[in-house]
Amino acid sequence: MSGSEGEGNRQEQEQGEEAFPVGPETEAENAAAQTVNSAGQQSGQQQNQQPDEWKRLQEITSKWMKGMGPEEEIVISSRIRLARNINGLPFPPLASDTQREKVLALAHSVLQEQSEHFREMRLIHMGSLSPICRQVLMEKHLISPLQVKECHAGAVILRADEVISIMVNEEDHLRVQCLLPGLQLERGWQEASRYDDYFEQSLDYAFHEELGYLTTCPTNVGTGLRASVMLYLSALTLTGQLNHFLTAVNQVGLVVRGIYGEGSEMVGGLCQISNQITLGHSEEEIWQNLYSVIRQLISQEKKARQQLLNQQREKLADRAGRAYGILKYARMLDSKEAMQLISDVRLGVDLGLLQHVPLEILSELLTLISPGCLQYLKGRNLSPYELNLERAIRVKQCLP
Amino acid sequence: MLCQKCGGKKASVHLTKISDGLKSEMYICEYCARESGELDFTMEGKFPLYQFFSSMMGLSAPESDPVLAPATNREAQCPVCGLTYSQFGQIGRFGCARCYVSFGKDILPLFRRLHGNLRHIGKIPSRAGTQLKFKQKLEHLKLELQKKVVAEEFEEAAQLRDKIRELEKGIAAGGE
Numbered sequence: 195m196s197g198s199e200g201e202g203n204r205q206e207q208e209q210g211e212e213a214f215p216v217g218p219e220t221e222a223e224n225a226a227a228q229t230v231n232s233a234g235q236q237s238g239q240q241q242n243q244q245p246d247e248w249k250r251l252q253e254i255t256s257k258w259m260k261g262m263g264p265e266e267e268i269v270i271s272s273r274i275r276l277a278r279n280i281n282g283l284p285f286p287p288l289a290s291d292t293q294r295e296k297v298l299a300l301a302h303s304v305l306q307e308q309s310e311h312f313r314e315m316r317l318i319h320m321g322s323l324s325p326i327c328r329q330v331l332m333e334k335h336l337i338s339p340l341q342v343k344e345c346h347a348g349a350v351i352l353r354a355d356e357v358i359s360i361m362v363n364e365e366d367h368l369r370v371q372c373l374l375p376g377l378q379l380e381r382g383w384q385e386a387s388r389y390d391d392y393f394e395q396s397l398d399y400a401f402h403e404e405l406g407y408l409t410t411c412p413t414n415v416g417t418g419l420r421a422s423v424m425l426y427l428s429a430l431t432l433t434g435q436l437n438h439f440l441t442a443v444n445q446v447g448l449v450v451r452g453i454y455g456e457g458s459e460m461v462g463g464l465c466q467i468s469n470q471i472t473l474g475h476s477e478e479e480i481w482q483n484l485y486s487v488i489r490q491l492i493s494q495e496k497k498a499r500q501q502l503l504n505q506q507r508e509k510l511a512d513r514a515g516r517a518y519g520i521l522k523y524a525r526m527l528d529s530k531e532a533m534q535l536i537s538d539v540r541l542g543v544d545l546g547l548l549q550h551v552p553l554e555i556l557s558e559l560l561t562l563i564s565p566g567c568l569q570y571l572k573g574r575n576l577s578p579y580e581l582n583l584e585r586a587i588r589v590k591q592c593l594p
Numbered sequence: 595m596l597c598q599k600c601g602g603k604k605a606s607v608h609l610t611k612i613s614d615g616l617k618s619e620m621y622i623c624e625y626c627a628r629e630s631g632e633l634d635f636t637m638e639g640k641f642p643l644y645q646f647f648s649s650m651m652g653l654s655a656p657e658s659d660p661v662l663a664p665a666t667n668r669e670a671q672c673p674v675c676g677l678t679y680s681q682f683g684q685i686g687r688f689g690c691a692r693c694y695v696s697f698g699k700d701i702l703p704l705f706r707r708l709h710g711n712l713r714h715i716g717k718i719p720s721r722a723g724t725q726l727k728f729k730q731k732l733e734h735l736k737l738e739l740q741k742k743v744v745a746e747e748f749e750e751a752a753q754l755r756d757k758i759r760e761l762e763k764g765i766a767a768g769g770e
Contacts, residue, residue, distance in 0.1 A: 285689060287689070401719055474715060
């Protein structure tokens, strides 16, 4: 079900003993990246190599992370995903290699036929990326864990700003995704739907009069739409109210998970909330329902923050300061601890108790501390022990 | 054909395995199949939802249980991709768009339980949508034609037949 997309279990990845064969990262990406320019031709993508930590961070974190969105102090990002299949071809799990190649060729031809709409996009073949590169894309929520494991003719079509990513031959033939900072579900839906239309102009979708868009998993049938919002409910967690609210959220057909999907733990109040039902409600109803619940949660979170600020100002400032101190000077950090500390610092920044840490750095750090990114930056495989050392070094360098 | 595992016995099991989205096919003997535990069809990965599917579809209950195992055609098979209803219950994934039609009414309770609904509301692809409209019109005209033939109104029937032909040409040409 929904857990198959864009996430994975970070803890599990860290414990994994299996070493990642490290490919020549930049060359691999260069070889794989093809820019479709306005004339529909492809050209190699140049990658800027900079030793400077900030430059590397910019390369590794999505451009959209630099921009801030509505309700940015609580909401990290909003995501809309549409699952689509092409008529007349078996769905990817049962498709033969040739059939999967055909899907990829069809997707590629759409990019060429409608080059005016895909000027900023590049098609990246999964097979030409090293496992670490694929893991980085997954940690950035641009591809799914399914695509990390190399599957035949798998690809992702990425817009330069990484707001739009279209997975090819994932669980469904196409998964059109729009990822935006802050609470922007409406824009996300409009953007994703626009790209969906471009594909639909050239492809015959598997569509059923009564059941809507036909998907590989019965949990996606109908609209094929998954809307999700990643947000910090730190104060509700600290005041012990979170479970109360999450139970209510579950009752209105929404699912709450950790940011790395099904089975992943919620740390520091950071969670992901998404719709579960895809059939029988229109796309607008689905995202609006999620939007109104998120609005409610934001207002409750703000109330709880104010309450904490009024009653335990010094305690909160102390917590944020300590967290900052550990992040800045620790020599080893595991990902759970780092996430918790980032959350504590963030709350301090939001409430004006810590002034000198920009919020966007904290958002970027969330991606940077993941195992794939750390290994990508280091340029080699790291053991869990080495990962903890490396994480501490990176965090220290990035914090002002 | 000999077993692809031991190479000694006759292969009697055609094993199509879908694991993490990857499909592999093998022809093995019954002994090797049992030995390797492949006949269990247990799913790898962490999707407890799969297990719910088969119970929602009445596949995990004994066939004699009238409540949990309503009469379904467990061996219904999709003619396009070859997936059987029982396999679908195990993997929780459809093989192709045709499966939705092949398994017919048996899958509707699953949709009702998952979504509480059985009818899509929302976006309709404009191309498929156009085709859909043409198809609906075609069905309507065919019914009319039958009525006219039964009523022996042949002149009108002929007009309808011409209209149907025109529409069918349009559908074949891409819905215009």
